[in-house]
Amino acid sequence: MNIDKKIADDLVANDIRFVTTVPCKQLAGVIEEVDQRDDIFHIPSNKEDEGMGLCAGAWMGGKRPAIIMQNTAIGVTINTLATLIQYYRMPLPMIISYRGELREPVACQVEMAVHTKALLAQLNIPTYHFHWQRDVEEFDNILKYTFMCNKPVAILTDANFWGGYGDQ
Amino acid sequence: MIRSEILKDIAPILRDKLVVCNIGIPSQELHAIDDQPTNFYMLGTMGLASSIGLGLALAQPKPVIVIDGDGSVLTNLGTLPTIGNNAPSNYILMIIDNGSYGSTGDQPTYTGMKTDLAGMARAAGCDNVVEVQDVDTGEALQKAIEDGVATVMVVKCDSGNAKMPVISMDPVVIRDRFMKAVAG
Ligand SMILES: Cc1ncc(C[n+]2csc(CCOP(=O)(O)OP(=O)(O)O)c2C)c(N)n1
Numbered sequence: 121m122n123i124d125k126k127i128a129d130d131l132v133a134n135d136i137r138f139v140t141t142v143p144c145k146q147l148a149g150v151i152e153e154v155d156q157r158d159d160i161f162h163i164p165s166n167k168e169d170e171g172m173g174l175c176a177g178a179w180m181g182g183k184r185p186a187i188i189m190q191n192t193a194i195g196v197t198i199n200t201l202a203t204l205i206q207y208y209r210m211p212l213p214m215i216i217s218y219r220g221e222l223r224e225p226v227a228c229q230v231e232m233a234v235h236t237k238a239l240l241a242q243l244n245i246p247t248y249h250f251h252w253q254r255d256v257e258e259f260d261n262i263l264k265y266t267f268m269c270n271k272p273v274a275i276l277t278d279a280n281f282w283g284g285y286g287d288q
Numbered sequence: 289m290i291r292s293e294i295l296k297d298i299a300p301i302l303r304d305k306l307v308v309c310n311i312g313i314p315s316q317e318l319h320a321i322d323d324q325p326t327n328f329y330m331l332g333t334m335g336l337a338s339s340i341g342l343g344l345a346l347a348q349p350k351p352v353i354v355i356d357g358d359g360s361v362l363t364n365l366g367t368l369p370t371i372g373n374n375a376p377s378n379y380i381l382m383i384i385d386n387g388s389y390g391s392t393g394d395q396p397t398y399t400g401m402k403t404d405l406a407g408m409a410r411a412a413g414c415d416n417v418v419e420v421q422d423v424d425t426g427e428a429l430q431k432a433i434e435d436g437v438a439t440v441m442v443v444k445c446d447s448g449n450a451k452m453p454v455i456s457m458d459p460v461v462i463r464d465r466f467m468k469a470v471a472g
């Protein structure tokens with residue numbers, strides 16, 4: 121299974137037409153896939169809170185959005201999640217690379233990894249963790265759930281899910 | 289002129305347009321001067337008005353006017369390259385540059401010192417940047433709407449705030465009536 125393609129297919133099938141991204145090594149493939157799709161408008165943002173602003177506007181303009189970012193960005197976006205996305209009750213699927221988990225080669229990434237689920241829980245953000253490739257089968261249901269309840273929803277995708285770092 | 293005087297001046301131009309308005313006193317002033325369902329008031333999240341407006345302009349064809357502030361643009365400077373490389377023709381970013389953080393008591397920002405927001409916007413790739421004096425705002429805004437090209441306006445004005453009530457409308461109500469106005 122090509123998980124990059126599966127994720128992009130599910131986005132399109134759920135009518136998500138506006139995707140903003142800030143790169144992570146683990147996300148390179150899915151970002152490229154999203155960029156190449158004619159039916160998705162891909163707009164890179166410079167910071168994840170900026171990206172959430174873009175998504176909020178796109179949704180109010182009638183386009184379903186999604187953001188693709190690294191878990192370190194939870195530290196960047198807490199105010200935006202609380203005072204924009206949640207306060208105005210807006211849907212936002214967040215496809216998040218979960219760095220600092222099993223098979224992580226960079227020690228610093230662990231420092232935000234240990235806070236990631238706690239912060240999301242503190243914000244009452246529904247959170248899913250993809251560890252095995254087959255977990256991606258849930259993605260379509262998660263997207264439907266997000267636009268049913270108009271909430272930000274986190275999908276944490278760890279190194280094992282993406283197939284590790286090759287030679288490590 | 290201070291911000292509220294400019295908003296009073298341009299209220300008739302804004303009335304039927306989609307407006308995304310900056311956090312704090314700017315939104316309180318606009319709300320008190322001419323509340324419209326086509327106004328999206330930011331109640332928090334300093335810095336994101338320009339981004340919300342850009343997403344909105346990219347998602348639908350109606351003109352979008354963002355009323356932003358110098359302090360808020362400075363806190364989300366990454367917005368300028370994103371605007372410079374992506375803004376569609378229906379996007380107008382009007383930065384009320386009063387050289388201060390108005391809502392929090394007029395503490396000076398760097399735009400009142402050496403920093404030039406118009407120059408920064410140009411360097412970020414925004415092709416159509418106009419610097420405007422407060423008294424000329426209405427004329428410049430009307431022209432930007434008629435020209436139908438993405439525009440960044442930097443409106444130089446005095447620091448100061450009008451005393452207006454806080455917005456008590458529920459955020460979901462603000463958002464819902466705005467979305468109906470967008471779709472209508
Ligand atoms: C993250 C964050 N920091 C600080 C504030 C406090 N704050 C609210 S409005 C504002 C000033 C905004 O200044 P500007 O965008 O220039 O608008 P003005 O009121 O001057 O028109 C500040 C500092 C905040 N709301 N959020």
Ligand SMILES: [Mg+2]
Nearest residue numbers: 357358359388
């Ligand atoms: Mg200001």
